[in-house]
Amino acid sequence: MQMIADNVRAQLSEILKTLSNEVTILLFTQKEGCHFCTLARELLEELTALSGKLMLEIHDFVENSDIARKYAVDKNPATVLVGEKDYGIRFYGIPVGHQFTPLVEDLLDVSKRDPGLPKDITRELAKVTRPVHIQVMISPS
Amino acid sequence: MVELAEFPDIAEKYNIQGVPRIVINDTQVIVGEMPEADFAQEILKAVGKKLPVKS
Numbered sequence: 001m002q003m004i005a006d007n008v009r010a011q012l013s014e015i016l017k018t019l020s021n022e023v024t025i026l027l028f029t030q031k032e033g034c035h036f037c038t039l040a041r042e043l044l045e046e047l048t049a050l051s052g053k054l055m056l057e058i059h060d061f062v063e064n065s066d067i068a069r070k071y072a073v074d075k076n077p078a079t080v081l082v083g084e085k086d087y088g089i090r091f092y093g094i095p096v097g098h099q100f101t102p103l104v105e106d107l108l109d110v111s112k113r114d115p116g117l118p119k120d121i122t123r124e125l126a127k128v129t130r131p132v133h134i135q136v137m138i139s140p141s
Numbered sequence: 142m143v144e145l146a147e148f149p150d151i152a153e154k155y156n157i158q159g160v161p162r163i164v165i166n167d168t169q170v171i172v173g174e175m176p177e178a179d180f181a182q183e184i185l186k187a188v189g190k191k192l193p194v195k196s
Binding site: 035036075090091092093094095097098099102117118120121124125127128130132133134135136137138139140 | 142143144145146147148151152155157160161162163164165166167177178181182184185187188190
């Protein structure tokens with residue numbers, strides 16, 4: 001099943017031409033009890049095929065539990081974006097609908113190695129010395 | 142980012158009634174969206190940093 005429509009695919013190809021550095025997408029899936037894992041895999045395979053700068057690594061949540069632990073992934077499907085380091089960006093659930101645009105925007109930011117925040121905000125946030133867990137809750141449609 | 146339709150237990154855990162909601166460090170819940178600068182302040186608040194005086 002085609003996950004990304006032809007017109008979106010053409011648009012994405014243009015946007016992804018601006019990728020400067022490589023981004024690795026790690027997808028964690030599970031064989032049992034994960035309704036959206038197969039679709040998430042198909043989506044990310046189609047997406048990463050659009051640019052040579054995008055790598056896809058698929059890990060089994062159960063068989064590769066050490067890798068899941070390393071990335072603090074606790075549910076499936078989980079999409080992790082990694083540049084030259086792990087920026088802590090995670091998408092839980094199939095990244096379509098409200099998650100798709102943020103996914104593409106985050107790919108661009110990770111590729112730039114820069115979140116694109118104004119300098120005064122970056123300066124304020126530099127005061128944070130402990131890890132902070134931020135969960136953005138969304139739902140389909 | 143968490144798709145609640147796939148993880149209803151998370152919605153239940155934080156008693157999420159609508160979206161978007163942002164949960165910082167399991168304790169602070171923000172309803173809706175806000176500008177980047179305000180969100181940065183919420184993060185600083187969550188980690189107990191002193192906030193700059195707003196002009």
